[in-house]
Structures are given as structure tokens and as C-alpha cells.
Amino acid sequence: MRRLVVAALIVLAALPAMAAGAQVNASITGVTVSPQSPAPNESVTFTPTVRNLQGSGDAMVIERVELRPSKGQGLPVYTRAQNLGTLSPGAEITVPLTHAFEEPGTRDLRIHVDARNANTGESIQLRYPVSLSVQERHPQIDVQTNDSVAGVASNGSVRGPTGSTRASRTSR
Structure with missing residues (x-):
């Protein structure tokens, strides 16, 4: 019986160690907004920077980057970019998203990034809040x-x- 246990331990020791699933460590590092105080119906470009951090174990595939209202379910997607490719560890991408708001007022918005781990297919979701003030312009002479x-x-x-x-x- 002891020989069987010793033989089993030797066989198990000879097997390669199974690595825990590598993970993607990514973030939205910032968003630029231009112009910062648009007038109603003026196009505004939101440019988030999405980064797969150097310490990530895997690449990530970016499926969608969207501009949405910050709260609520079933709210509209103002604009989106899709199928943006794969980011290796240490790489980043900027994604311009353009939209015009019809009415003046303050908007609480959110950038949504939907991606997946290139090796495991695991879903990755990133969010970043953005505020915008749409201001009525008065005639200038x-x-x-x-x-x-x-x-x-x-x-x-x-x-x-x-x-x-x-x-x-x-x-x-």
C-alpha cells in the first residue's frame, strides 16, 4: 500500500503545475472632452483612453466603447465604436466618440467599455464617469x-x- 501511495505522489509531482487563469488588468485612464462647454446641437467629442496595464497576464479584445447616460437601465446609447481590436499588455488606445445634445443643461454621462480576455473569453467591463454642461449661447454682435x-x-x-x-x- 505504501508503494502505491509513494508511486502516486511521484506521478503527481512529475505533472506540470496548472497555472491559475491569467487575468487582464485594464482601465480607462481618462477622457478628454472637446469643446468642454458646448452649445445645444454642437458636436462634442469624448475621447477615452483605454489601457491594458503592463502587469496584465493576457491581451484583451475591445468589442465596444459607448457613451451613455450615467444611471438607469435601458437608457439610450448616444454613440458607440465597435470591434476595435486587441490590446496587448502595456498598450493603449484612444477612441473618439461624437454626439450633439439638443437641450442645454448638465449631463452626467458614462463611458462603457465592453471587452473580453483574448485567451479565456472572460468578460471585461470598464466604466468611467463624465460630466458635461451644455450652455445656451446668446447672440454676439x-x-x-x-x-x-x-x-x-x-x-x-x-x-x-x-x-x-x-x-x-x-x-x-
Whole structure:
């Protein structure tokens, strides 16, 4: 019986050690927003940086990067990029996502990254909060006048934001 136990131990010792499943260690390291204070209906570009950290055990396949509202189930996806490829350990990717909001106000948003471990297929989900203030813009005008002196005729004009002349006046 002892010989059988010793033989079993020798066989088990000769087998290679089974490594625990390697894992992906990834994060969204930041998001740039341009412009930072858009007007209603102005396109805004959110550019998250997704990084598979140097210490990761495996590569990761990025399936989707999405811009969504920050809370609630079944909320809309404002915009997305899909099938972005594989990130090796130590690699990063920036993904521009563009959307325009119709109404002014503060938006609490979230970047969602759906990925998977390239070797095991294990699901990876990353989230990053982003706030945005959409501000109503007021009309801007440009007033141009010649140097004027009281009692002497001079010309001037008022231009709207498109550059067209809205009014022209000669004063005395």
C-alpha cells in the first residue's frame, strides 16, 4: 500500500503545475472632452483612453466603447465604436466618440467599455464617469465705427455672428 501511495505522489509531482487563469488588468485612464462647454446641437467629442496595464497576464479584445447616460437601465446609447481590436499588455488606445445634445443643461454621462480576455473569453467591463454642461449661447454682435468727433459725420456698422451687416448708420 505504501508503494502505491509513494508511486502516486511521484506521478503527481512529475505533472506540470496548472497555472491559475491569467487575468487582464485594464482601465480607462481618462477622457478628454472637446469643446468642454458646448452649445445645444454642437458636436462634442469624448475621447477615452483605454489601457491594458503592463502587469496584465493576457491581451484583451475591445468589442465596444459607448457613451451613455450615467444611471438607469435601458437608457439610450448616444454613440458607440465597435470591434476595435486587441490590446496587448502595456498598450493603449484612444477612441473618439461624437454626439450633439439638443437641450442645454448638465449631463452626467458614462463611458462603457465592453471587452473580453483574448485567451479565456472572460468578460471585461470598464466604466468611467463624465460630466458635461451644455450652455445656451446668446447672440454676439460686432460693432465697428470710425473715429468720431461730436458734430462730424461718420459711418458705423453692426455685424451679427454670421458676418452679415445688420444695420448701418451715419451719425452727426
